[in-house]
Amino acid sequence: VVQEKKRLVADLRRLKSHCDSYEPMLNMMRTKYETAMKEKMMLRLERDRLAAKVAAFEEQMKQLEAARASDTASPPAAATKRGARSSSRLPDSCINPYHSRPATEAPMERWGLSKTFQAHNAAISAIAVHPSRPVVATASDRSSP
Numbered sequence: 001v002v003q004e005k006k007r008l009v010a011d012l013r014r015l016k017s018h019c020d021s022y023e024p025m026l027n028m029m030r031t032k033y034e035t036a037m038k039e040k041m042m043l044r045l046e047r048d049r050l051a052a053k054v055a056a057f058e059e060q061m062k063q064l065e066a067a068r069a070s071d072t073a074s075p076p077a078a079a080t081k082r083g084a085r086s087s088s089r090l091p092d093s094c095i096n097p098y099h100s101r102p103a104t105e106a107p108m109e110r111w112g113l114s115k116t117f118q119a120h121n122a123a124i125s126a127i128a129v130h131p132s133r134p135v136v137a138t139a140s141d142r143s144s145p
Contacts, residue, residue: 094141096125 120140128137 096123096141098125 114134120138122140124138124140126139128139129135130137
């Protein structure tokens with residue numbers, strides 16, 4: 001009976017050391033699993049976010065195509081009231097005649113912002129700076145009414 005007990009105790013010690021050798025491997029596999037699940041969740045979130053963006057872009061494209069179709073089907077803007085402007089913006093095909101003109105450098109260290117206001121509905125096409133006074137003049141293709 002004593003020999004049987006010693007053999008069982010030795011088997012138990014051997015099995016305990018065998019189980020202890022699995023513990024680090026199980027911890028490593030658990031962390032790998034958790035990392036993989038986090039990456040999977042992040043990919044799903046990214047996919048859903050991108051799908052929402054695509055849907056928004058498709059909706060915007062449909063609206064733009066519908067607006068383009070309605071613009072081509074509507075009567076010309078010349079049939080509106082006399083003197084009324086059809087749009088406050090210039091068409092995109094309008095060419096700026098001063099675009100290729102070279103600009104001269106000005107002493108910018110003397111300049112400072114004192115006031116701002118909106119004076120043009122279109123892009124600014126020319127700027128003139130007084131050589132001795134703190135005055136700036138701007139011009140655009142279409143001004144405010």
